[in-house]
Amino acid sequence: MPTKRESKKEQGRGESLIVPMTVIMMRQGYDYWQNKVLLAIIDKLQPYIREGLQIDLFGIQEDIILSIRYKDLGIRRADYSKFRSRLATLSLIPVIIPSTLNNESYHRYHRLGTVFFEEGDSKDFMIQLDKDVVHHIISKEYGYCELSKDAFLACKSRYSQQIYLMLASWRNEVEHRIPLKELEAQMNQDGNSLELSRTSSKKAQPAPTIQNILNDVKSELDALKAENKSDLSFTYEEGGGEVTFKILV
Incomplete structure (x- = not known):
């Protein structure tokens, strides 16, 4: 039976995600709302990050489409309009991802993915991800860390999101x-x-x-x-x- 201290720790951690260091090291200009989308993508890709099932992920496809619900990102109904406006610009933001391909230390992509969502009061959206981008962000060649999904979603600013990610990557250091x-x-x-x-x-x-x-x-x-x-x-x-x-x- 877990001790009171252990139970408290597990409660604080909540649902844990394995996050490759490529994501922590990624250079991108996402804001608070767009960082939530990045977390949702990592959440959706957990089976492949944990097991490395890249072939099963794509098959013969060159890209994949993920469907994400607003409520899974902790988005309040009052913020739906603001969130949708930030979704609309996510596809315009380039990302620079750590890479060892072609003797590069980083590889630049025009976007992480392309966002699609239905007009009206739709409470979900889809994001199309290129195979090369996904292979980079799920790679564990630089290592990986564990973080609390609930803790990240509870962060109230882009700065607290970023620093929480950094702390998670340093978890085992004094x-x-x-x-x-x-x-x-x-x-x-x-x-x-x-x-x-x-x-x-x-x-x-x-x-x-x-x-x-x-x-x-x-x-x-x-x-x-x-x-x-x-x-x-x-x-x-x-x-x-x-x-x-x-x-x-």
């Missing part, structure tokens, strides 16, 4: 150091500028500082973890051009 510039790049994939200075900007709408982002995300993950809605949080220290994360499980 602490992890990352150069400040690299962290900035990770948080800046949508092209918006980030302030690294601790001083406030004089602009009417200043860009968020790395420190503000980390403090906000830490508070959010701490609260989710206290409510058993997340399995991970962190503390951090900055110095010497690096940020040191201590992973809390």
